[in-house]
Amino acid sequence: MAEGSRKLASDRRFLLAVFTSEDEILAATTDARDRGLTIADVYTPYAVHGLDKAMDLRPSRLPWVCFALGLAGASFKVWFEFWTSASDWPINIGGKPWNSLPAFFPVTFEVMVLFAALSTVAAFLLGRGLLPGRRAKLASPGVTDDEFALVIEETDASFCVDEVTARFRVMGATYIEERIEQESI
Amino acid sequence: MASIPTSIHTPLILGEKTPSVVTTDICSALERRPTLSWWIAIAISSSMLLLGLIAVGYQIMTGIGTWGLNNTVGWAFDITNFVFWVGIGHAGTLISAVLFLFRQKWRTSVNRAAEAMTIIAVMCAGIFPLIHMGRPWLAHWMAPYPNTRGPLWINFRSPLVWDFFAISTYFTISFVFWYVGMIPDLATLRDRLKAGWRKTAAGFLSLGWNGSFRTWLHYETVYLLLAGLATPLVISVHTIVSWDFATSVIPGWHTTILPPYFVAGAIFSGMSMVLTLMLIARKTMHLEDYITKQHVGAMCKILIATGGMVAMAYLTEFVTALYSNSQYEQFAFMNRALGPFSWAYWIMVSCNILSPQILWFKAARSNMLVVFMVTIFINIGMWFERFVIIVTSLHRDYLPSNWTSYSPTWIEIATLVGSFGLFLTLFLMFCRFIPVIAMAEVKGVLSHGRRK
Numbered sequence: 001m002a003e004g005s006r007k008l009a010s011d012r013r014f015l016l017a018v019f020t021s022e023d024e025i026l027a028a029t030t031d032a033r034d035r036g037l038t039i040a041d042v043y044t045p046y047a048v049h050g051l052d053k054a055m056d057l058r059p060s061r062l063p064w065v066c067f068a069l070g071l072a073g074a075s076f077k078v079w080f081e082f083w084t085s086a087s088d089w090p091i092n093i094g095g096k097p098w099n100s101l102p103a104f105f106p107v108t109f110e111v112m113v114l115f116a117a118l119s120t121v122a123a124f125l126l127g128r129g130l131l132p133g134r135r136a137k138l139a140s141p142g143v144t145d146d147e148f149a150l151v152i153e154e155t156d157a158s159f160c161v162d163e164v165t166a167r168f169r170v171m172g173a174t175y176i177e178e179r180i181e182q183e184s185i
Numbered sequence: 186m187a188s189i190p191t192s193i194h195t196p197l198i199l200g201e202k203t204p205s206v207v208t209t210d211i212c213s214a215l216e217r218r219p220t221l222s223w224w225i226a227i228a229i230s231s232s233m234l235l236l237g238l239i240a241v242g243y244q245i246m247t248g249i250g251t252w253g254l255n256n257t258v259g260w261a262f263d264i265t266n267f268v269f270w271v272g273i274g275h276a277g278t279l280i281s282a283v284l285f286l287f288r289q290k291w292r293t294s295v296n297r298a299a300e301a302m303t304i305i306a307v308m309c310a311g312i313f314p315l316i317h318m319g320r321p322w323l324a325h326w327m328a329p330y331p332n333t334r335g336p337l338w339i340n341f342r343s344p345l346v347w348d349f350f351a352i353s354t355y356f357t358i359s360f361v362f363w364y365v366g367m368i369p370d371l372a373t374l375r376d377r378l379k380a381g382w383r384k385t386a387a388g389f390l391s392l393g394w395n396g397s398f399r400t401w402l403h404y405e406t407v408y409l410l411l412a413g414l415a416t417p418l419v420i421s422v423h424t425i426v427s428w429d430f431a432t433s434v435i436p437g438w439h440t441t442i443l444p445p446y447f448v449a450g451a452i453f454s455g456m457s458m459v460l461t462l463m464l465i466a467r468k469t470m471h472l473e474d475y476i477t478k479q480h481v482g483a484m485c486k487i488l489i490a491t492g493g494m495v496a497m498a499y500l501t502e503f504v505t506a507l508y509s510n511s512q513y514e515q516f517a518f519m520n521r522a523l524g525p526f527s528w529a530y531w532i533m534v535s536c537n538i539l540s541p542q543i544l545w546f547k548a549a550r551s552n553m554l555v556v557f558m559v560t561i562f563i564n565i566g567m568w569f570e571r572f573v574i575i576v577t578s579l580h581r582d583y584l585p586s587n588w589t590s591y592s593p594t595w596i597e598i599a600t601l602v603g604s605f606g607l608f609l610t611l612f613l614m615f616c617r618f619i620p621v622i623a624m625a626e627v628k629g630v631l632s633h634g635r636r637k
Contacts, residue, residue, distance in 0.1 A: 021633065042398040045204055046369070046629040047405050051398050060406035066414075084329060084338035096342055103342040106425055110347075110354040110418075117358050117414045121365060124407045125392065128400045134393030136372065143396040144373040146204035146628075 011180055013154040014040060015161060017168040018140050018147050018175040022048050025148035028171045029054040032152060037164070040153040043143040062127075066120040073115025077108045140175070197291055197630050199474040204628040211620045211627075212377055214470050219617060222469060230609035237603010240596050241316055249319050251596045257589045258579045262597040263313045264429075265571040266604060269454070270310035271352065271426055272447075272567065274359070275419055276455025277303025279487075281362060282415035285408070291483050293626040294475045297370075298466065299459045300363040301619070305611045306458075307356045309604040314348070316600070344428040351425040358418055362411045365404075368394050369625035383618075423451045430574070436517035437578035442501050449494035453537070454567035456487050457560040462612065464557045466621060475622050478551045485544045485556060488563065492541040495570075499534070513583060521577045525590060529569050530577070536566025 019025045025042060029051060032039055039055050042048075052059075078101075085091075086098035096103070125131065139149040152164065165176050202210070244251045254261055277299040284292040315321045326332075327349045329339050339346050372394035375387040394400070427447035430438035460481065467476040506514040521530050540562040543549045550556065581588045615621070 043396040044398055044401065045373070045396060046625045047401045048398070048629075052402050055398065057399065057402055060403045062403055062406045063410060066410045070414075080329070081341045085341055089335055089338060091340070093340055093342060100342045106344075106347040106421065106428075107341055107350045109421055110350040113414050113418050113421075114354045114357060117361060117411055120407055120410050121361055124403050128397075128403060130368070130392035130394060130400070132392060133389045135388070136375070136391070136393045136395045138376070138395055141376065142205075144369065144376045144394070145208045149396075 011182055014179045014181065015152040015154060015164060016139060016175075016177045016179055017150045017152070017165075017173040018142075019150065019171075019173055020147065021172075022148065024172040025150060026050055026054055028150050028168060028173070031167070031171065032150065032164075036156075037159075038153045038155045040151040041139075042151070043139040043147075043149040045142075045144055045146055045148070048148070062120055062124060065123040066116045069119035070112045070116030074108050074112035076115075077111040078104060081107065196632050197294070197477070197479065198627060199477055201633075202474065202631055203633045204631065207624055207628055207631070208373055208377065210472075210475070211622050211624050212374065214616075215374075215383075215618065215620065216378070220469070223613065223617070227610060227613045230606050230613060233602050233606025234610050235603075235606070236599050237606050240599035240603055241312070244316065244596050244600070245321060249317065251594060253592050253594045253597060255589055255591070257582060257587045258576060258591040260575050260579065261572075261591050262593045262601065263317045265568065265575055266601055267310050267313035267317075268426055268447075268571040268575075269568050270306045270313070270604065270608075271423065272451035272454045272571075273458045274303040274306035274310065274355070274455060275423060275448075275451035276457075276459045277301070277306075278355075278359060278362075278415050278419040279452050279455065280459065281366070282412040282419065285412040286416060289483075290630045291480050293623055293630050294477075294480055295459065295463055295484075295622075296626070297363075297366070297619075297623040298463060298615075298621050300359065300366070301615045302459060302462060302612065303359050303455075304356065304363060305608055305615070306455075307352065307359065308611070309608050311352060311356070312600075312604060312607075314352075344425065344432050347425045348429055351422045355418060355422045358411070358415055362415055365407060365411065366623060366626075367619065368392060369396070369404075370620045370623060372396070373624055374620065420448055423448045430578075435578050435582070436511070436513040437502075437521070437574065440502065440505060442498060442505065446495070446498035446502075449491050449498065450567060450570060453488065453491035453495050454563065456484055456491065457563035457567070460484050460488070460556060461560040461564060464553055464560070466616065468553075470616065470621065472622065475627065478553075481553065481556055482547075482550045485550045488541050488559070489544050492537060492563070496538045499538070516581075517578055520581055521573060524577065524581065526573065526577045526580070529573050533566050533569040533573050536562040537570060540566070 017028065019028060022044075025044065025048060029039060029042055033054060033056055042051060042055060044051070081104040082099070085100065085104075090098050138144070139151055140147050143149050150168075154161070161178060168176055198207075200206075252262070277296075280292050280299040281296045281303075285296075315324055318324060327339065327346070330336075368391055371387045371391035375384060375391050378384040378387060424444040424447065427443040431440060431443040433439060463476055463484075464481070467473055503518050506518040509515070521527070540559050543555065544559060549559075576591050580591055
C-alpha cells in the first residue's frame with residue numbers, strides 16, 4: 001500500500017506533440033504557455049528564434065562566466081608577466097624597463113580570450129550535461145532532422161489529456177503520445 | 186500546416202528545400218562511396234604532402250643551411266609561407282564570427298568549410314616557424330613553464346613570443362568554435378547513419394545532444410560570445426604577425442600602417458582561398474542550391490572591398506616613404522618597384538589590384554569561371570606580397586657591401602609544395618567525413634514553415 005502510493009507520487013506524466021514546422025511549434029508553445037500548461041521542453045532541429053519568449057525562458061547567464069574568467073585570465077597573466085620579467089629572474093633586454101606594461105599587453109589579451117572562450121564553452125557543456133560519449137535521450141527520432149517536439153508535463157490534477165490532444169491536433173500536430181516516466185527510488 | 190514561402194528577398198537556398206531535404210542533401214555526400222575525382226585529388230595531394238615530409242625530414246636532419254638564406258636575407262621563403270597561410274586562415278573567422286555579428290545570413294552556407302580551412306591553414310602556417318627554429322625538438326621552450334634552466338622565463342617583450350601566443354590561441358579558439366558549431370550536425374549524423382564506426386564516432390562526439398531548446402538557448406549565447414571573442418582575436422593575430430616586422434628597424438617594415446595593412450591583406454587572401462575551394466566543392470559535390478550565385482557574389486564584393494584596402498595600403502606606403510624624407514625608406518620602396526625583384530612586385534600589383542577590378546561587373550561575378558580565375562590570381566598575388574615585403578626589404582639593407590640576392594633551394598620549394606599537400610589532403614578528408622555545410626544553421630534560414 002505504502003509502496004504503491006509512493007510509486008504513484010513519483011510517476012511523472014508527459015504529453016509529447018510532434019509538429020513539422022517552425023510556425024506550428026511557435027504557435028503551439030505560445031498557446032500552451034498562455035493556457036498555463038507546464039512546458040517541460042521543446043526539441044527542435046535548429047535554434048528557432050522567438051521560442052525563448054514563447055517558453056518564457058530567462059536569458060542565459062553564461063556571459064557572466066565569460067566576463068569573470070576573461071578578467072581572471074587577464075589579471076593572472078599580467079601578474080605572471082611582472083613576476084617572471086621583474087621579480088623571479090629579471091633579465092636586462094635592450095635596456096627595456098622591468099615594468100614593460102605596454103609590451104605585456106598583447107600576450108595578456110590572447111590569454112584573456114583563451115580563458116574567456118574555453119571557460120564559457122566548458123560551463124555550457126557541463127551545465128547542460130553534454131559530455132563525450134553520453135547517450136542522447138530523444139523525444140522523437142526526427143528532432144535532429146526535421147521534427148519539432150513539444151513536451152508538456154502534466155503537473156495539474158485537472159489536466160485533461162483529451163482536451164489538450166484535440167487542441168494540438170487542430171494546431172497541426174502529426175503525432176501525439178502520452179509518456180509516463182517512473183523515477184527509480 | 187500550410188507554409189507560404191515569402192520571397193521579398195531572393196531566397197538564400199534555392200529549390201524550395203525543407204529541413205529533411207537539407208539533411209539528405211548534405212549527408213548523402215558523406216554516405217556515398219568517394220568518387221573517382223576525389224581519389225585522384227587525394228592521390229595528388231598526398232604525393233605533394235609526402236614530398237614535403239621528405240624535404241622537412243631532410244632539412245631537420247641536415248640543418249637549415251639547406252635553405253637559400255644568407256647573412257643578409259635571413260627570412261625568406263619560410264616566413265613568406267607562414268604569413269601566407271596565417272592570412273588564408275583569417276577568412277574563416279571573418280565568415281564565422283564577423284559576419285555572424287553583422288547578421289549576414291548567407292554565411293551559413295559557407296561557414297563550416299571556411300572554418301575548416303582556417304584550422305587547416307593555421308596548421309600549415311605553424312610548420313614554418315617550427316622548422317625555422319632549426320632545432321624544432323626544443324619548440325616547447327617557447328612556452329613559459331618551470332624548467333631546470335633557472336627557471337629561465339621567456340621574454341614577454343618579444344614580438345616573436347607574442348606571435349607564439351597569438352597563433353596558438355587562434356588555433357585553439359578556431360578549433361573550439363568549429364567543434365561547438367558542429368555538435369548539432371554530429372547529432373544529426375548520429376541519428377541518421379547505420380551502425381558502424383562513423384555512427385559510433387558521431388555518437389561519442391555529439392555529447393548526447395538532443396535538440397532541447399533549453400540547451401539551444403545557451404548554445405546560441407555561447408556562439409555569440411565566441412563570435413564576439415574571435416572577432417578581436419582575428420584582428421590581434423595578424424596585427425601581431427605584422428609586429429614581427431614592424432617592431433624591427435628595417436626600411437619597409439618599420440611602419441605603423443603594417444597592422445591594418447596585414448589584417449586587410451589576410452582577409453583578402455583568405456576570402457579568395459575560400460572562394461577557390463567553395464567553387465570546386467560546389468561543382469564537384471553538387472551544392473549549387475546551397476552555395477548560390479548570391480553567395481559567390483557577396484564574397485566577390487568582400488574581395489573588392491578588401492582588395493581596395495590593400496591597394497590603399499600599397500599607395501600609403503609609397504606616400505609615407507616620400508613624405509618621410511628618409512633616404513633609406515625611399516630607397517626601399519624604389520627598390521621594390523624597380524630593383525632586381527621588381528618582377529615579384531609587379532606580379533603582386535597586377536594580381537591583387539588589377540585582377541579583382543573585373544568583379545565590379547555583375548556579369549563577371551555571376552560567371553563562375555571568371556571568379557575562379559580571379560581567386561587564383563589573388564592567391565598567387567598575396568603569396569608574392571609577403572615575398573616582396575620580406576625579401577626586398579632585407580636584400581639591400583643600410584650597408585651596400587651587404588647587398589645580395591636570394592633564390593630558394595629545391596628544399597624550400599618542396600616544403601611549400603608539401604604545405605599545399607597538407608592543406609589539400611586535410612580539406613579533402615574534411616569533405617568526406619564531416620558535413621561540409623552547417624545543416625542546423627542552414628535549416629534556420631530556409632523559407633520553409635515560416636510566415637515572417
